Amino acid sequence: MSNISNAMTAGASPSFLRRYGMWLIPAIVVVSLPWLLTSTVAVAVLNQMGIAVIFTVAYNMMLGQGGMLSFGHAVYFGLGGYFAIHGVNMISDGEWPIPLPFVPLFGAFAGLAFGALFGSFSTNRAGTVFAMISLGLGEMMASSSLIFTKFSGGEEGITADRTEALPFFGVEFTTEVQIYYLIAFWVFLAVFLMYRFSRTPIGRLANAVRDNPERAEFLGYSQKWVRFISFTISGGFAGIAGALFALNYEIVTEETVNALTSGVVLLQAYIGGVGFFAGPIVGAVIFTLLQTLMSNYTEIWALYVGLVFVGTVMYAPAGLTGLIMMHVPVAMAGRMGTLTQPYARIALPALICAIGAIGFLESWHHLSAAATGEFEMHIFWMTFDFTSPITWFVFSAMFLGGLWDARRVAPAVADTYGNALHYAFTGEDQ
Amino acid sequence: MAELIIFSLLHGLVYGLLLFMLASGLTLIFSMMGVLNFAHASIYMLGAYVAYTISQYVGFWPGLIIAPVVVGLFGALVERYGLRHVHKYGHVAELIFTFGLAFLIEEFVQLIWGKQTVGYHEPAVLAVPLFEMYGQTFPAYKAFMLLVSVAIFIVLLVVLTRSRVGLIINAAITHPSMVSMLGHNVPMVFMGVFGVGSALAALAGVIAGPSLGTSPGMAVLLGPIVFVVIVVGGLGSLIGAFVASLLIGMMTTFAVAIDYSFGQFFMDVGLNMDPDGVLSDLYTVTIAQLGPIMPYMLLVLILIFRPTGLFGTREV
Numbered sequence: 001m002s003n004i005s006n007a008m009t010a011g012a013s014p015s016f017l018r019r020y021g022m023w024l025i026p027a028i029v030v031v032s033l034p035w036l037l038t039s040t041v042a043v044a045v046l047n048q049m050g051i052a053v054i055f056t057v058a059y060n061m062m063l064g065q066g067g068m069l070s071f072g073h074a075v076y077f078g079l080g081g082y083f084a085i086h087g088v089n090m091i092s093d094g095e096w097p098i099p100l101p102f103v104p105l106f107g108a109f110a111g112l113a114f115g116a117l118f119g120s121f122s123t124n125r126a127g128t129v130f131a132m133i134s135l136g137l138g139e140m141m142a143s144s145s146l147i148f149t150k151f152s153g154g155e156e157g158i159t160a161d162r163t164e165a166l167p168f169f170g171v172e173f174t175t176e177v178q179i180y181y182l183i184a185f186w187v188f189l190a191v192f193l194m195y196r197f198s199r200t201p202i203g204r205l206a207n208a209v210r211d212n213p214e215r216a217e218f219l220g221y222s223q224k225w226v227r228f229i230s231f232t233i234s235g236g237f238a239g240i241a242g243a244l245f246a247l248n249y250e251i252v253t254e255e256t257v258n259a260l261t262s263g264v265v266l267l268q269a270y271i272g273g274v275g276f277f278a279g280p281i282v283g284a285v286i287f288t289l290l291q292t293l294m295s296n297y298t299e300i301w302a303l304y305v306g307l308v309f310v311g312t313v314m315y316a317p318a319g320l321t322g323l324i325m326m327h328v329p330v331a332m333a334g335r336m337g338t339l340t341q342p343y344a345r346i347a348l349p350a351l352i353c354a355i356g357a358i359g360f361l362e363s364w365h366h367l368s369a370a371a372t373g374e375f376e377m378h379i380f381w382m383t384f385d386f387t388s389p390i391t392w393f394v395f396s397a398m399f400l401g402g403l404w405d406a407r408r409v410a411p412a413v414a415d416t417y418g419n420a421l422h423y424a425f426t427g428e429d430q
Numbered sequence: 431m432a433e434l435i436i437f438s439l440l441h442g443l444v445y446g447l448l449l450f451m452l453a454s455g456l457t458l459i460f461s462m463m464g465v466l467n468f469a470h471a472s473i474y475m476l477g478a479y480v481a482y483t484i485s486q487y488v489g490f491w492p493g494l495i496i497a498p499v500v501v502g503l504f505g506a507l508v509e510r511y512g513l514r515h516v517h518k519y520g521h522v523a524e525l526i527f528t529f530g531l532a533f534l535i536e537e538f539v540q541l542i543w544g545k546q547t548v549g550y551h552e553p554a555v556l557a558v559p560l561f562e563m564y565g566q567t568f569p570a571y572k573a574f575m576l577l578v579s580v581a582i583f584i585v586l587l588v589v590l591t592r593s594r595v596g597l598i599i600n601a602a603i604t605h606p607s608m609v610s611m612l613g614h615n616v617p618m619v620f621m622g623v624f625g626v627g628s629a630l631a632a633l634a635g636v637i638a639g640p641s642l643g644t645s646p647g648m649a650v651l652l653g654p655i656v657f658v659v660i661v662v663g664g665l666g667s668l669i670g671a672f673v674a675s676l677l678i679g680m681m682t683t684f685a686v687a688i689d690y691s692f693g694q695f696f697m698d699v700g701l702n703m704d705p706d707g708v709l710s711d712l713y714t715v716t717i718a719q720l721g722p723i724m725p726y727m728l729l730v731l732i733l734i735f736r737p738t739g740l741f742g743t744r745e746v
Contacts, residue, residue: 067522071529128465128521129661129665131466133733136657136729136730137726137730139654139726140723140730143723144723147715147722266529270526300541302537303541309530310527310530313523313527314527317516368541368542368544
């Protein structure tokens, strides 16, 4: 008996580090970030990012882990926001003595309750049918939020003042940095819990049901129940994200419930990679960066995001994380060196193609949006005359030439990768 | 009252048949390829915009023919070079692809035609009232819309039930591999159905553009309702799509005309409701306000009580 317990404690200490060590580095980074990036804008972007991370990971609990494609997940995000903002208002009125950091629990409650309600009849099937129902429910709730104005405030939305709520150990959450730490805490807690969930038997069953629902049924598990549980819990976490949104911006409007928010979360998850737990985190971080940085430089950033998204769906369905993970075995075998030269070879025409495409689209945008008499645009630190045929010719030639060359060398590059992968697994060249 | 019923019936019919033009293509594509084309409503919008551009040069009537052909070809290309490429990743990837496509089409439409509503108008011949009744007029253009959609419905019905092409399409829906064995080019049939479905959606866009307004938001306005139509009608059922289109068309137009709330109902039966209560949202809202969410409420009810849809055979 004592032998067994000895063995267990002996085994526990290294596995504790291995288990939780990977949370340590991100924790240090997250805690120290406000010291590195001191501008309020940077902190505001970080706050937005944190909210997006929770929401996207919750979303991927369904799409990546449960095989349920939802076009209406903003419902739980938005309802979480509405419940939280009403919660803050009630606390400010002195009805409930709850400190602000616990307010996201209102969102979690709303997400769970509505997830259970809508999940009860929409999780019978996965795939296309589920997607369609989620879209219908999303539209219903988005329209409802404009109709039931007492609850949602109509077009103006509902506002609150988070500083009027109870202070938490003297902290009143008046500054961006204070709310940053609140969000960071919840991001950590939520992501950790979601990760642990994916390792529980029910989390594993969600994968089984995603891959082969019939077989899971034969093993004695109801696919509906498994999906229902994933769906409800995912709704709960989305509600937490919505509540943090409410606390951060102190306003919740119809925009948090509508189809655009539902679409953006799908974009984030997919660009990051739905097949990996870290994928949606990468997706949320990159999307938020793109959104906030690119919108400073171009008005048609959404078009570029759309192009990247469609490109991901067509050519890299495993997303950005998938592209990175593809190279892990090659790197472990020490064969990255063989790939640099072919990658550089294809990167050059790809870059020229991208510059051509961006120039072309920007010229087009300026041409259709410019005031009369205006003919200059500034891109790539240069000035172009977008009415001149030369500009159009140069950009088109760059786009087409780059595309042609990239497509020409692509098979050879893919071959080199295949060889390196073959070496990584077998230890010999092909 | 008679006035309300007659005009709501007529407008509901126009709207319902317009929905059917979109839903028929969508449900055909779905039942054949298992792909729910999220971009269907965007293609409808594209039809309106292309027709607008054509009408700038050669007038409305040529646009009525050319725009659906152009957009139909575009749809066929999307199937051939986009969807077929994504097919190997499964149905969910296909759906996500069409979602991305819808996003891109909307962005490109804004890039090319701008964010504002464009001035796409009906031809002068049809810009007159057809008849006047109880002091209300019915525009000739609406009658024209009605005519076109009824004609399309009849053509579709005849082609699918009486022609050899329809026979192959029906067979390919249920037994694609067997049809392929018999020597038919099933991928080609898929491309054709996708192209024709897109052309139908585009035609709907061409005739709806002048009446409902041609703006970048027109896809989002109609898209989700079309999905509701095909679920309520029963996935893959053309008759179901027809009935559900009319039902939803009628429902939304009639709702707009009814200014009555549950609160009034409770009042009429003698209950007094507090207009400022916590739950007052639920009974002060009028039926007219509920109009936009009625299709979705119908969707939820159908899913709970009749998961196969009205005429469908597969359970959702």
